[in-house]
Amino acid sequence: MPGPQIDYRRVARAAAATALGLPIVGAVYLRLKYGPTLADDIVKLYHSYQVLKRLQNLQKNNFFMVDFFELRAKETPDKPFLLYRDDSFTYGEVDGEGNKLARFMMSQGGLGCKDSAAILMLNDPGFIISWLAFSKLGVKTAFLNYNLKGRALLHCIKACKVKAIMCGKEPQLLEELETIMPDILDLGIKVWVLGEVSERPLSSGMTQVQTWNERSDPIPRSVRDGITANDVSVYIFTSGTTGFPKPAKLSHYRSCGGSAVMSMQAELEPSDIFYVTLPLYHSMAFGMGLMTTIFTGCTIALGTFSPKTYWDEVRKYRANVILYIGEICRYLLAQPLRPDDGKYEQTIKAAIGLGLRPDIWREFEKRFNVEQIYEMYGATECPFMSVNTEDKVGSVGRHGGFLKALSNVLEIVKCDIETAEPIRDANGKCILADPGETGLLVTKVDDLYHFDGYMADKKTNEKKLVRNVKKIGDVYFNSGDLMMADKEGYLYFRDRLGDTFRWKGENVATTEVAEMLSAFPAIAECNVYGVLVPGQEGRAGMAALKLSKDHNFDPKDLHDYITKVLPLYACPKFLRITEEISTTTTFKHKKVELAKEGFDLNVISDPLYFLDADKKTYVPLNNDVMRRILIGQARL
Template sequence: MSPFWSWVTGVATGLVALHMLQRLCFPYFWLDLKFLLKALRYGLAVESCRLRGRICTVLDKFMRMAEKQPDKPFLVYEGKVHTYKSVDKQSNRVAQLFLKEGVLKRGDTVALLMSNEPDFVHVWFGLAKLGCVVAFLNFNIRSRSLLHCINSCAPKMVVVGADMLGTLEEILPSLQEDIRIWVMTKDSSLPRVDSILDKLEVSSDNPVPDSLRTANSLKDPHLYIFTSGTTGLPKPAVISHLQTLKGAAGMWAFGVTPDDIIYITLPLYHSAASLLGIGGCINLGATCVLRKKFSASQFWSDCKTYNVTVIQYIGELCRYLCKQPMKEGERNHKVRIAVGNGVRTDVWKEFLNRFGDIKMCEFYGATEGNICFMNHTGKVGSVGRTNFFYKLFFPFDLIKYDFQKEEPSRNKNGWCERVKKGEPGLLLSKVNSKNPFFGYAGNKQDTEKKLICGVFKKEDFYFNTGDLLVQDEDDFLYFWDRTGDTFRWKGENVATTEVSDVVGMLEFIQEANVYGVSVQGYEGKAGMASIILKPNKSLDVEQLYEHVVTYLPSYARPLFLRIQEIMDVTGTFKQQKFQLNAEHCLHFEMSIFPHNNLWKWWLHS
């Protein structure tokens, strides 16, 4: 054999050996590299615009799409098509209306209390065109909690959907006099409340000046999205233009294309539906099918009717679909990608076995957080994967957590300690100029509570996610549990202190302690209320039921009740939840009704 062919044979043999070695030792190398390069490409494009002095927001991208493809369907709602051009013009009418009223200026906050409908997007974009910050209110909450949310974001105006008038009437007498109230109706008989739809009919659809919406920095606030975080009442997380751009890239990163049709049944006040769903649709120039409320029985028929190719989910949504009676032809759809979070491994497998070969794109992220994991490999049960390059750009750590003290463990030198692979650890994400934490609107104290300093060395700062994750030997990450005074039920975060305050309002209850408990076969944790009765008072279950139904959204209502004589506390006099939860796991065999309006009380003394 000639030297040349010997050289070629040697090179080929070496390449094959390297390939086999890579497959054996680094099986996800090419998938990781492809995903990393995709993320870097997007980040460089955003940074390139910034360096050229051009700040391009998601709203700017929408307006460009409206010029580029004016007649392409943007929103499909209850069979009606809303094109990019028509949504752009309707949002112009909203902007022109409020500009003419002269009550808003650039930087003002407007709270939006609306359910899923095209007008949610029209008002959102119209206000954004005036440079206003829009606060998305959770339409499930009422009374005191809703008032707290409105007051915490200090809005100049509140815009309310037509189907939320009952909720508005409850709080109207308590709203500050200087807050203007507008409703999506043609007339209004309520005091201090103006109608919008009649005025939009005569409002101009010409664009407002570009200077009103132009962002000075990607770190300027664009939205306030309420999150329970880990303690207390809901807090308005500051969502910057940078975060909306990152959220809008999620669909593209998972392989969604401009030709896809995205089905959104999650509430738009959630970051998943608004940033990832609507934002992702805009980023691609795709079409979104929007539904007012999720329906398990109508889900697949909607997918067939509208030729849906991409769906958004939370874990409970997938479980509800799997619990539906089997129907002939339920695999006869065009859905190829599902994007979401919180699905259990068993439900994940059942979902695929039942509904077909769908690419499940699980991710992890907190609304106010500065870190996100994306499962780009399809590993069942994992929320994402990390590697050397990922940690280089998005540094994070999993540290030991003291469940008794409910705080990070520290060694004798005062430093936190990393957990070993396979052990659950508290997820901390480093805060720096590239991965900032924007905190909560108007609440410096709550913002500071989410930061941990002096973790591994003096003056380092980390964002405390409040979540426990596990990293396996192959660097896949798995959600394990939530810490703090929050649990997750029906896809929503429930702040235990808020529920405790509501339960404690009853005259026969001396003290209430609320915590989440695991229920076999269900996602997340259900609420357990542990109470102490006042001396010489008896439990009135009917009154308690009516009270929590009135003041709490369905997902926050405790499903179990426990009566105690003494309330356990920690060494720092905080209510003991960890021990109560452990006792529950040992001593209770539970079942609950799957419907929101039915309870089964489990009395234990």
């Protein structure tokens, strides 16, 4: 019989008020000083304390995510844990398969507690079972991006010093490994292939996984004795937009911490079904999706993103929680209207993710009947995570006055856009940005907020730290992101520091320009970046545009619109009309190559336009216009 329904928010308020024990005069003073958000700030502090207390208890007892999974399998063995295609797997079944796979690996030898191994797989049950098996053995697991090829793939394998690779059975995965097998064999790395491969023989050095005769009873916990909270749990690679990807270290403590915060903030329950289509090698899918599912004890439905079938899959699995990132929400909105939009057997109680643009926030909620969006801020390496629990459009959370007075976990500091360095005062300390002013987000690094760093040299890790921020000797994590906090403490992501560019002495945020361009009816999607112009300082704005099939593109109309909604220095000087906007596998726009190509007519075959300030329109960029730009006759 279920227990009584408890309003935890009300209880928290009462408990916090009791804890404060303030007289009426003191309460009034605090209310006047910190404004209408005081009560919610106290609630947030109380909730944070509860999470911290639980995490410290887990840390003390060396109880980690693999232990959570084994506990779920023991207490609720028949509860559905994983939905995939037409199959359903219970906690008990997945745990048993993890035990069998772990025993197979033990029988192969050469892999022990605190060693490193890698997973190269698509989104399927085998990925999760492999992670579970490695975790049962106390092995650090590196998640390889299945889109990498050749030298980049080999770099990632070598960077984590792996002793074994668990590879999926798909031909494209095996073929990519085959191209670097001589190097893998020279390094003495074992390669196991999970899943039956019948249509082709395995390459020399690859071993077919056979678990049919392995026992499924629990792996003794003593096998992973000696693992502590600060030890590496997994390696998750950065995108590598400016070079080879770097392996970020994620400790057991942070694996539990992020999922604990999200589970609490989004008020997830064991009855929830979490639909995840992002690749599991990415921190959002793994951390916010899989780990949060295990921490909560709910069910994960695993798929591959397709805007055409997305909501059909949601209905099929009866999912009520979805995960998004980047442009996923815009891709879904771009699909033709359907009679069943927003109609499900269940309610979509939460959409959790990051990168949702404010201009489509309410439209997404309304069309697809999403109760609440939990837009968050975080990064694989970042010790701090913020979640918008108030459905405040565009915000990534709130760090109100009372919270800020008691906790200096984050600061927004003034910075030089061109050098990407914080601006300091005469005493060498950082200058804090005012409310409403955009600056560089830095977050506290101490015993509570860990920076696990990269599997890299000391210099690489030191680059991500900012010292002497508020006082001499303190240490903060450099997010590399531009953020703004308003007077009420609501946080707004503005741009990546490398994406923001400077033109005519002004800072231009690509996200702001993209938001304005996206509102123009003829533009289906856009990507904004800065390009070098010979003879000019800074970078001029340029936008790659994918045009809508439902509207005609009129360069004059776009000029008139964009010059009304943006200051002239922020208006894109160049346009590139393209069939598709290139994105990463997690739907982030690729800018580096586009910026390198600039507006070079000798390199680009796409139609190009230039903002002609005299003619007050965008004109086709041809050799004559290019000549005027290069000799300084065209107004920029």
